[in-house]
Amino acid sequence: MIKPMVNINLNNVSYTYSGRLEPAVENVTLSLDSGEITAITGLNGSGKSTLARLILGLLKPQEGQVCLDNRPVNSYTLAEVGEKIGYVLQNPNQMLFNTTVYNEVAFGLRWKGMKGEELKARCNQYLELFHLWPLRNKLPFNLSEGQKQMVAISAVLALEPSCLILDEPTKSIDTLRKKILIRVLRDIGCLGTGIIVISHDRSFVDALGGREINMVKGKITAYETRR
Amino acid sequence: MKLDVRTKLVIAAILSTLAIIYQNAVVLGVVLIITIVALALLKVSLQSFFDFRKLIYLYLVLIVIQSLFIRGGEPLITIGELHLLTTESIIYGIAIILRFLILIGSGLILLSCNLSEMLLAMDRMHIPYEIVFMIQIGIRFIPVLINELSNIFDTIQLRGVDLRKVYKRKVIRVYISIFTPLIYSIWQKAEQLSILLELRGFRRYPTRTYYRTISMGVIDYIIIGLSLSLAVIFVVVISML
Numbered sequence: 001m002i003k004p005m006v007n008i009n010l011n012n013v014s015y016t017y018s019g020r021l022e023p024a025v026e027n028v029t030l031s032l033d034s035g036e037i038t039a040i041t042g043l044n045g046s047g048k049s050t051l052a053r054l055i056l057g058l059l060k061p062q063e064g065q066v067c068l069d070n071r072p073v074n075s076y077t078l079a080e081v082g083e084k085i086g087y088v089l090q091n092p093n094q095m096l097f098n099t100t101v102y103n104e105v106a107f108g109l110r111w112k113g114m115k116g117e118e119l120k121a122r123c124n125q126y127l128e129l130f131h132l133w134p135l136r137n138k139l140p141f142n143l144s145e146g147q148k149q150m151v152a153i154s155a156v157l158a159l160e161p162s163c164l165i166l167d168e169p170t171k172s173i174d175t176l177r178k179k180i181l182i183r184v185l186r187d188i189g190c191l192g193t194g195i196i197v198i199s200h201d202r203s204f205v206d207a208l209g210g211r212e213i214n215m216v217k218g219k220i221t222a223y224e225t226r227r
Numbered sequence: 228m229k230l231d232v233r234t235k236l237v238i239a240a241i242l243s244t245l246a247i248i249y250q251n252a253v254v255l256g257v258v259l260i261i262t263i264v265a266l267a268l269l270k271v272s273l274q275s276f277f278d279f280r281k282l283i284y285l286y287l288v289l290i291v292i293q294s295l296f297i298r299g300g301e302p303l304i305t306i307g308e309l310h311l312l313t314t315e316s317i318i319y320g321i322a323i324i325l326r327f328l329i330l331i332g333s334g335l336i337l338l339s340c341n342l343s344e345m346l347l348a349m350d351r352m353h354i355p356y357e358i359v360f361m362i363q364i365g366i367r368f369i370p371v372l373i374n375e376l377s378n379i380f381d382t383i384q385l386r387g388v389d390l391r392k393v394y395k396r397k398v399i400r401v402y403i404s405i406f407t408p409l410i411y412s413i414w415q416k417a418e419q420l421s422i423l424l425e426l427r428g429f430r431r432y433p434t435r436t437y438y439r440t441i442s443m444g445v446i447d448y449i450i451i452g453l454s455l456s457l458a459v460i461f462v463v464v465i466s467m468l
Contacts (some may be wrong), residue, residue, distance in 0.1 A: 176229060
């Protein structure tokens, strides 16, 4: 399936949290396109997650501008941003709203108006992808942290957004699921989905390929392109 | 002048008690002036106190709500049989706003105290440590839970739910979805915390020591005595008027 293109532009963006002196993100200029895999790396507190929240319009930059498809991101509603960009938080517990794993994956799709066989087929596809089918009737909160993480990723992937931001996606998942995740991300990247991964996991970032952006104290210090 | 936390607790308790026992707008006005003076003397930033002017619409709603329940006074605005605004309701509404501001002022006095010192003061006042600890944990987790709730609101919208366009019949469903992870998170945190507390020897011994110490100085006793005396005089004078 050919995805609609999404272009994300950050122009001299700076953000300082209230009560802090040091900016969390400082003078970041960046352009991200559909079909591109970008890994944002850096130490704890280097501004990686803040950058993701700025891209999504969850934080408003004090300086500079974040544009989504040449329009300031703040001119979109969050639901409109969600149509274009899928976001997986570090903490999957904040992304689980339903009483079964199946309903969790179906949640966003139902709100989009999908139903019947189409909904069932889409949910099954993403549940099978991460070996979650046997868990489909389980309460998501009772799963292990790694399984919760996979449910959260599946639920966002099922929406098939044009761009995907994953914040520390491999934090609690096992080696098998990490390999599956790498394969799936590379596959959807080839289909035109832009992927932004925030990660400390060196092996994961290396296996994913694409472009790597390193952040130190809120600034981008290095760009590197891998194959 | 640095006062002991207990002195501030007594001042806040006196002011909020006066705010609750009186309903007369003039008396509450006097108590509010005393509160502002106390805040100034205790060097509490009055800026945050005056920030509550932003709630002007809430105050107006309070006045209108009073009108629906209070029959007395001259009607100023009426819709059919319904008195939307009467002179008496305005006075009652103003009294409620004044009471609200006094309670906020008392809260600001408490907010100016160091949390650890306040908990220590409560312990010195023979409040059971379990209760003091519960208050401490409650205060500690408020920002965490606000942050989690905000994240949940964001992610639910990013999953395609436009909260502004949700139909009335679906509102409850959406709010159940929002509060389910929050309640789970609170339950999970409580469970983990109880395990960690047991592991770290919580209440293994009947008494505990504190790193910080607090002590009442002469000035604290003078101010507490003066505050209590003035409060009694105030109550007596008002009852005689």
